[in-house]
Amino acid sequence: xxxxxxxxxxxxxxxxxxxxxxxxxxxxxxxxxxxxxxxxxxxxxxxxxxxxxxxxxxxxxxxxxxxxxxxxxxxxxxxxxxxxxxxxxxxxxxxxxxxxxxxxxxxxxxxxxxxxxxxxxxxxxxxxxxxxxxxxxxxxxxxxxxxxxxxxxxxxxxxxxxxxxxxxxxxxxxxxxxxxxxxxxxxxxxxxxxxxxxxxxxxxxxxxxxxxxxxxxxxxxxxxxxxxxxxxxxxxxxxxxxxxxxxxxxxxxxxxxxxxxxxxxxxxxxxxxxxxxxxxxxxxxxxxxxxxxxxxxxxxxxxxxxxxxxxxxxxxxxxxxxxxxxxxxxxxxxxxxxxxxxxxxxxxxxxxxxxxxxxxxx
Numbered sequence: 001x002x003x004x005x006x007x008x009x010x011x012x013x014x015x016x017x018x019x020x021x022x023x024x025x026x027x028x029x030x031x032x033x034x035x036x037x038x039x040x041x042x043x044x045x046x047x048x049x050x051x052x053x054x055x056x057x058x059x060x061x062x063x064x065x066x067x068x069x070x071x072x073x074x075x076x077x078x079x080x081x082x083x084x085x086x087x088x089x090x091x092x093x094x095x096x097x098x099x100x101x102x103x104x105x106x107x108x109x110x111x112x113x114x115x116x117x118x119x120x121x122x123x124x125x126x127x128x129x130x131x132x133x134x135x136x137x138x139x140x141x142x143x144x145x146x147x148x149x150x151x152x153x154x155x156x157x158x159x160x161x162x163x164x165x166x167x168x169x170x171x172x173x174x175x176x177x178x179x180x181x182x183x184x185x186x187x188x189x190x191x192x193x194x195x196x197x198x199x200x201x202x203x204x205x206x207x208x209x210x211x212x213x214x215x216x217x218x219x220x221x222x223x224x225x226x227x228x229x230x231x232x233x234x235x236x237x238x239x240x241x242x243x244x245x246x247x248x249x250x251x252x253x254x255x256x257x258x259x260x261x262x263x264x265x266x267x268x269x270x271x272x273x274x275x276x277x278x279x280x281x282x283x284x285x286x287x288x289x290x291x292x293x294x295x296x297x298x299x300x301x302x303x304x305x306x307x308x309x310x311x312x313x314x315x316x317x318x319x320x321x322x323x324x325x326x327x328x329x330x331x332x333x334x335x336x337x338x339x340x341x342x343x344x345x346x347x348x349x350x351x352x353x354x355x356x357x358x359x360x361x362x
Contacts, residue, residue: 003120006059006135007341012050015342016134021059021125022118025070026139030116031078032070033086033140036154038133038358039063040341040348041162042189043279046256047128048345051281055113058126061134062088065148065157066360075142083148087161087310088129091143103143104305115139134341136360146314149322155335155357156321156328160314162305163355164328167194167254169306169313170277172202175250179203184240184248184267186210186231187255188220190331190355191277195252197326200224208240208248210267219354223327237266247272254278261286270296277303331355 004023007016026032044060046052064086068078078084090110091103098106115127116139132138148157167190171177183204185195188211199207200223208227209220217228227243229236241247247269253260256278264274265288280286293299306313320326333353336344344356 001118004136005338006117006132007061007338008057008059008125009048010057012048012056016048016345018339018341020120021135022120022122023135023137023139024116024118026072026116028073029075029142030072030139031068031075031084031142031145032137033064033066033084033145034069034137035064035066035086035133035135035360037065037158037360039158039161039163040344040356040358042348043129043162044134045345045348046279046281053282054128055126057119057124058112058128059117059132059134060128062129062131063158063161063163064131064133064138065154065161069137078142078145078147083150083152083154083157085146085148085157085161085310085314086131086133086138086140087144087146088131089144089305089308089310090130090141093143101309102307103309104307134338134358136338146310148318152318153329155332155359157318158357159328159331159355160317163190163331164194164317164326165308165310165313166277166303166306167191167196168198168201168317168326169308170195170252170275170303171198171250173307173313174301174303175252175273175275177202177204177250180205181249182206182244182246182269183250183252184208184210185220185225185252185254186260186264187253187278188216188225189254189351192252192254193220193223193331193354195254195277196220196223196225201320201325206244208243210236210240213351222330231260237263240267250275252277256280258284258286262288265293265298268298271298273299273301275301275303332357335359
């Protein structure tokens, strides 16, 4: 079986090990992609730190782009050599959720223990999030692939696999924001900046960013925030409402911190909704006062991967990028080699990076 280099997690919380692993050829309906770029998402770090559990050893990474190098039987619409985005959204196309146009919550399970990866000696190696993209190549289901125009830079394109569609999609798909509405985005990291971009593209009147750092609030303004509020204030929701002149129509919680979820309803206007995007640790609980929510017709909605339909939404976002209306290059804080992935992860953990991207050798 062919061997590739991959960053393997053997123990939660320990550095990843860059080593040779086995990657089988694509089977029916699958695509092999030689990767050019894979961004580091906080979800990868959370999994590697063990806050959600999971099977080990494992290869994480799910925000990737590269070129198609092999096709399994029955693959349509993709050719050898095509540049593509590789996502974690693996959809069967026929379950109730897929049939309702919600592939991000496909009900057909996938066990990465039985995926295309093996250790160098043929042992179990978990393909995390159906991608396993901290590796030179991946083999994934064709439903996870979106072709790109040949002129699209693949480091920028990799961001479309998760962080961008999660943030922009939370606004346009999950919240259905309309022109003239107001929103608050809690967290000005990679996903939060894209929620801000999504609100700007949707025509929001006011976009208030809330974060712990003045530096990140300044960056949020570059991406479209009209106002910034420090989360360290005693009552930041009052400052946000003062900036808006009212409560928000939508509040996007893009971080995994429980206090952000607890306070999110306080930013809302009557009839507004909290859109829960960030992912706290398993077992973490939030509290709120349901009588108040009911009395003024507010609501809560979860948004997984921005409720994205990748073959509809990613080409639209590529077009916006090419028009200069969607910032992608500006999201990249640093470019790293696979050999330096642990340093890239450590830099991401500082909270200063928007997105660090692993660049693979040609």
